[in-house]
Amino acid sequence: MPARSWLAELRSRFGAGGARADGLGILAFEAAATMSRLVSLHRTLSDVEFRRLRADVLRAEGVARLTSPDQSFLLRLACCELVADLDRAAATVARLAARCRSCAEAPLLRDFDRLYAEAKRGRLAQLDVAVGFSRGAGKRLRKMERHVAAAARLYEEMDALRELEASERRMENWKQHSGPIIPSQAAPGKKPAAEPGEKLMHELRAQRHKVRRLMEGSLWSVDAGRAAKLMAKSVLAVLARISIAFGPFVPGLPSLTVGRAPGHSSGPLHRSAMPGAALRHSVPIFGQKDAALSVLESTKPxxxxxxxxxxxxxxxxxxxxxxxxxxxxxxxxxDGEEVQEGMMDLSARDGLYKMLPVSIREAVNAKLRESWRGQAVDEEAAKASRGEAEVVLRWLGPMAHDTVRWSDERSMERGQRFSMQPRALMVQTLHFADRKKADAAIVDVLVCLSCVCWYDDERRRLESVDWDDE
Structure with missing residues (x-):
């Protein structure tokens, strides 16, 4: 069952059951997903990950060829995506704070969406003095990690409970249509075996008890105001880390006094002291207009x-x-190497051909006619074509892998919903890649693959003829 429909079912069945009157209840899963996003952002902005981003990810050959070699532009794209992710977390915090009665008395939560917008416009340092979000950032991070782990466990056990209750309903339906069940006779001196229905009811009772226990020890029963305050301070701490990490390269980010920056398990990030740290061709990511809107426009390809x-x-x-x-x-x-049989069949080639966009298919056919008209494909040509294809795939393949990974990480599947690991960024995928350049590279690879396939087909045909002659 899709995550959204199952959560709707949980809302109707449990409501806030098992939680305190002011607990999160079913909103615990939305809060846990937001906390997992904040933890992931914290880790993505660690010293190690940021160095890897600058040294490896943004300098990858595929990114330079298809997106841009301009590091300042690439850093701006990465920064925009991280802020857009943070915007979504901040929006959840604001919605949660608006539903909490006790939050009306907390200045941080009373109007969090406005405070967050002001922080992005330059009042980050003043907010740190007022609410102290830079203090205890590591402790809040560890607390969110525990909350996410507990919510993921509760989610899993609720799913198991749902399966058991579905089995109970199927058994009840079967009993109604099949008549009474005659109990089996146990052998003399032996204890009668438990009926399937009794075993299922025992499992149901145990599972319901487990779910109730997990509800009491998870975000389900945590005060909504406490959860919102925890996330609100973490949102501001992540914004500070973004500012410190990208500030030298993306002008216009809100400033935070050096030394007051949020700590992190990998050590604090510091602003560069070089006067030329802001690279040319960069433009302010934030202005006086609505910051969230400008960020989303910046990440639109x-x-x-x-x-x-x-x-x-x-x-x-x-x-x-x-x-x-x-x-x-x-x-x-x-020479002297044992010949091994290839494993690709014709259906795989047909499947690949059907995947091709019309423009690429036409370009491949045209280039094949131009390149191999009237020419035989020998072993040397096949070797050269394979080598050319492998060279291109060495830089094109990682971008394809990262694209699939990026899509998977942002899906609502259970395995990703509460993931707290650093995530792939859009800038390292095919998202911003120039389509004409990508088409040209793919066409070259497909032409080379066709050459290898022709040689392989001819080799197989000759081997088949030799076998028939014998």
Missing amino acids: LASTIGGSGMELRYANLILSVKTLLAALRPPAA
């Missing part, structure tokens, strides 16, 4: 990009299929 056409996942799956099919075709055996 152009129509000329793969993401602008909504084709990034299709392109990623196409590239990964090409990589798989090329690996399935064995390279020509070297």
Whole structure:
């Protein structure tokens, strides 16, 4: 059952049952998902991850070829996505605070959406003095980790309870249509075996008890005001870390006094003291207008990009299929090397051909006619074509993998809903990749793959003829 429909079912069945009157109840899962996002953002902005972003991710060959070699532009895109993620977390906190009666007396929560907008416009340092979000950031992080883990366990056990209750309903329906069940006779001296219905009822009672116990020890029963305050301070702490990490490269971020920055398990980030740290071609990410809107506009891909056409996942799956099919075709055996049979069949090739967008299919056919008209494909040509395809796939493949990973990490599947690991960023995927450049690279790889396939087909045909002659 999809996550949303199951949560709707839980809301109708449990409501706030098992929770205190001021507890979160069914909203615990939304709060836990937001906490997991905040923990993930904390980890993505750690010293180690930020160094990896600058040294490896943004300098990857595929990103430079298809998106941009301009590091300041790429850093701005990464910063925009992180702030957009943080905006969504802040919106959840504001909604939760608005539903909490006790929050009306807390200045931080009374009008959190306005405070958050002011923090982004430059009042971050003043808010730190007022609410002290930079103090105890590590402790809040660990507390959110525990809350997320407990909510994930509760989610899992509620799902198990739902399955048991479905089994109970099926058994009741079966009893109604099949008549009374005659109990089996136990052998003399032996204890009668438990009936299936009794075993199921025992499991149901035990599972309901487990769920109630987990409700009492999780966000389900935590005061809504306490949870909202915990997340509100964490939102501001993450904003501070974004400002400190990206401040030297993205002008316009709110400033926070050095030394008052939120701590982190990997050590605090510090602003660069170099006067030229703000790279050229960068523009302010925040202005006096609505900051959230400007960030979302900044992460919107152009129509000329793969993401602008909504084709990034299709392109990623196409590239990964090409990589798989090329690996399935064995390279020509070297002298003295044992020949091994290839594993790719014709249906796999047909499936790949059907995946091709019309523009790529036409370009491949045209280039094949131009490149191989009247020419035989020998072993040397096949080797050269394989080498050319592998060179391109070495930088194109990682972008495809990251695109699939990015999509999976932002799905609402249970495995990702409460994930707290650092996530892939849109800038390292095919989202912002220039579509014409990507099309040209994919066409080259497909032409090379066709050459390898032709040679493999001819080799198989000759081997079949030799076998028939024998």
